[in-house]
Amino acid sequence: MENLLFLAHRIPYPPNKGDKIRSYHFLKHLAAEYNVYLGTFIDDPNDWQYIPKLDELCVETNYQGLKSLPAKVKSLQGLLTGEPLSLPYYKNKAMQAWVDQNIQQHTIKKVLIFSSVMAQFIKPSHAVDLVVDFVDVDSDKWRQYAASKTGLSRWVYQRESNTLLAYERQLAEKAKQSFFVSEQEAALFKSLSPSAANKVTYVNNGVDTDYFSPEHTFACPYPDRTDVFVFTGAMDYWANVDAVKWFAEAVFPQIVKSYPSATFYIVGSRPTKDVQALAKNKNIIVTGAVDDVRPYVAHATLAVAPLRIARGIQNKVLEAMALGKYVIATSAAMEGIPSAEQVSVSVADEAELMVAQITALLDARPSTLVDNTNREFVKAEFSWQQNVHRLTQMLQA
Numbered sequence: 001m002e003n004l005l006f007l008a009h010r011i012p013y014p015p016n017k018g019d020k021i022r023s024y025h026f027l028k029h030l031a032a033e034y035n036v037y038l039g040t041f042i043d044d045p046n047d048w049q050y051i052p053k054l055d056e057l058c059v060e061t062n063y064q065g066l067k068s069l070p071a072k073v074k075s076l077q078g079l080l081t082g083e084p085l086s087l088p089y090y091k092n093k094a095m096q097a098w099v100d101q102n103i104q105q106h107t108i109k110k111v112l113i114f115s116s117v118m119a120q121f122i123k124p125s126h127a128v129d130l131v132v133d134f135v136d137v138d139s140d141k142w143r144q145y146a147a148s149k150t151g152l153s154r155w156v157y158q159r160e161s162n163t164l165l166a167y168e169r170q171l172a173e174k175a176k177q178s179f180f181v182s183e184q185e186a187a188l189f190k191s192l193s194p195s196a197a198n199k200v201t202y203v204n205n206g207v208d209t210d211y212f213s214p215e216h217t218f219a220c221p222y223p224d225r226t227d228v229f230v231f232t233g234a235m236d237y238w239a240n241v242d243a244v245k246w247f248a249e250a251v252f253p254q255i256v257k258s259y260p261s262a263t264f265y266i267v268g269s270r271p272t273k274d275v276q277a278l279a280k281n282k283n284i285i286v287t288g289a290v291d292d293v294r295p296y297v298a299h300a301t302l303a304v305a306p307l308r309i310a311r312g313i314q315n316k317v318l319e320a321m322a323l324g325k326y327v328i329a330t331s332a333a334m335e336g337i338p339s340a341e342q343v344s345v346s347v348a349d350e351a352e353l354m355v356a357q358i359t360a361l362l363d364a365r366p367s368t369l370v371d372n373t374n375r376e377f378v379k380a381e382f383s384w385q386q387n388v389h390r391l392t393q394m395l396q397a
Contacts, residue, residue, distance in 0.1 A: 003059075003108045004034035004395070005099070005128070009090060009115040011042045011063065013050045017234050018315045019135060022181070022205055023114050026133070029388040030112070030395075031057040037102050039095055039121070041066040062098040066090070084164040085156075086138070090117045103128065110395055116164075119171050131394055132171060132178045133203070136311035137189050139165035144309045145238070165192060172196035177394045179203050181312035182336030203391050204336075205313045206384030211294075212322035214375070218295035226261035227362060229328075230300035232293045232316050235271035235286075239309040243330075247306040248278045250351040255358055256283055264304075267296045297323050302358065305333035308349075312336050318382055321345075321374035328358060343377045 012023035030036055038058045042048055043066040055061055075089035099121045102108060113119045113132040122130060139161050146157035172178045172193050179201045180186040186202040193200070222228055231247070233240040244266050252264050262283060266275060269289035279286040290296065297303055303320035305327060313336035320327050327345045334347055346361070348354035 001033065001035050002110065003037065003106050004030060005037045005039070005102065005108045005111040006030065006058075007099070007111065007113050007118040007121060008038070008040040009118050011040045011047050011050065011054070012038075012114075013047070013053050018205075018312075019115070021315055022133075022135065025206060025384050026112070026114070026388060026391060027054070027057060029384075029392070033392065034110075034395075035059040035106075037106065037108065038062070039098060039118075040064075041090065041092075041095075043068065060102065062095065064092050064095050078163070082163065084160055084167050086117050086160065086164060087120055087167070091120065096121055100126075112395065113175075116168055116171055119175075130175045132175045133180075134168065134172075134178060134189070135181050137168070137180065137185055137192070138311070139168055139192075140188065141309070141311045144311075148242075148309070169193040169196065172200060175199065177201070177397070179391075179394065181205055183338070184336055185312050201390075201394075203394075204382055204387050205315060205318065206387045207315070207318045207322045207378050207382050208384065209322050209375070209379050212319045214298060214324040216294065216298070218292075218298045220299045221290075221295045222263070222265075222299055224261075225299075226263055227259050227302075228263050228265060228300045229255075229302050229304050230265045230267060230296050231304050231306075232297065232319075233268045235266065235268040235275050235288075239307055240268065241272055241275055242309055243305070243307045244275060244278065246308060246351075247304060248281070248284055251306065251354050251358075252284070254351075254355045255362075258359055259362060265296060265300070267293055293319075294323065297325060300325065302361065303327045305329040306354070307333040310335060317345075318378055322378045324372055324375045326361065327374070328354060328361075338381070342373075344374050 008023050012020055012027050015021040015024040036058045037060045039062045041064050071089045075085040077088040078085040103126050109128055111122055111128045111130050116134050142157050142161035146154050146161060149157055173196050177199055180189060182204060183202050186200055190197040190200050231244050255262050264284045266286045267290055271286050271288055276286055278284045297320050303325045305314055305317050307330055310332040314333045317327055317329060317333055329345055329347055330349050331347055346357040348357055
């Protein structure tokens with residue numbers, strides 16, 4: 001089999017959050033077709049235990065620990081060099097030496113980059129075919145962050161947006177092929193970097209519809225079966241924090257007026273202090289990390305995805321749909337999911353409209369909203385098998 005270097009900014013296991021779900025399924029598929037050399041970072045101490053899982057898939061691996069505070073300090077070098085701060089955040093001499101050695105020693109000619117920051121380890125002298133999974137247009141995400149900030153924070157985030165976009169454009173020009181998580185995300189980047197548009201495409205995320213299936217029997221995690229709204233996601237991620245705070249403060253109180261026993265469950269690891277503070281409301285529960293999110297979604301009345309800052313495809317939405325759940329979402333959360341009018345999803349960006357949609361659903365439904373239309377849509381449009389096939393074609397071209 002041919003050798004392939006796979007560089008990912010975060011260990012692609014366990015597949016329990018957006019980017020790790022995508023990178024793991026790519027790695028699992030490619031390991032059956034290539035001798036994979038995996039270089040990656042571990043930013044969560046709990047993830048070191050999963051090294052054997054990936055070692056089984058790869059010919060050789062290199063894991064570098066990444067601590068947030070030292071990395072943030074190191075990222076400030078970008079202010080002196082003119083780089084986006086994201087690049088020195090991941091700069092690592094040991095990773096660079098490992099990449100250099102393996103490309104030379106094993107005559108590696110193909111490289112898959114997962115997240116643009118990892119492309120800094122590939123030098124012109126390596127003479128490789130570079131395929132880049134940008135996943136999202138990260139520079140636009142920083143632009144959105146800047147729009148919600150003031151003062152110095154606004155300047156830093158806007159600077160990151162501008163410098164990262166320049167870097168993304170250069171990388172897309174250099175790469176043999178680049179791709180994004182959705183057709184909409186690819187179209188956005190093409191508009192921002194028209195000179196590279198002919199080399200830019202997309203590979204959708206997928207969902208394991210056997211794993212996320214309503215046919216499984218899950219023990220109910222809720223003490224009673226009142227109206228439960230559930231949000232799932234890493235709760236130290238700013239966009240998720242913003243989403244649950246907005247829903248908890250602008251939408252949910254109005255729901256409780258009509259349905260006093262309604263409960264909002266926030267399910268996800270590492271909740272910030274702002275998220276934990278929401279639990280002062282007796283109708284809001286913050287669980288922290290759980291072993292399995294599926295019971296929480298399966299037994300909820302509605303899944304909510306009230307993201308106001310988002311890029312790409314939201315796995316939390318697809319997984320809820322695969323479980324046959326009705327979803328309440330913002331337009332940002334649905335941006336990468338086509339044909340929204342064909343599925344059972346209510347979309348609203350204003351609090352009053354979302355309240356009206358939820359109230360109408362609760363007034364007219366059984367105790368648990370299950371919709372097979374959503375599941376069939378996900379099975380048809382978001383199969384891992386068909387999506388990883390697109391990736392293989394790019395690498396083999």
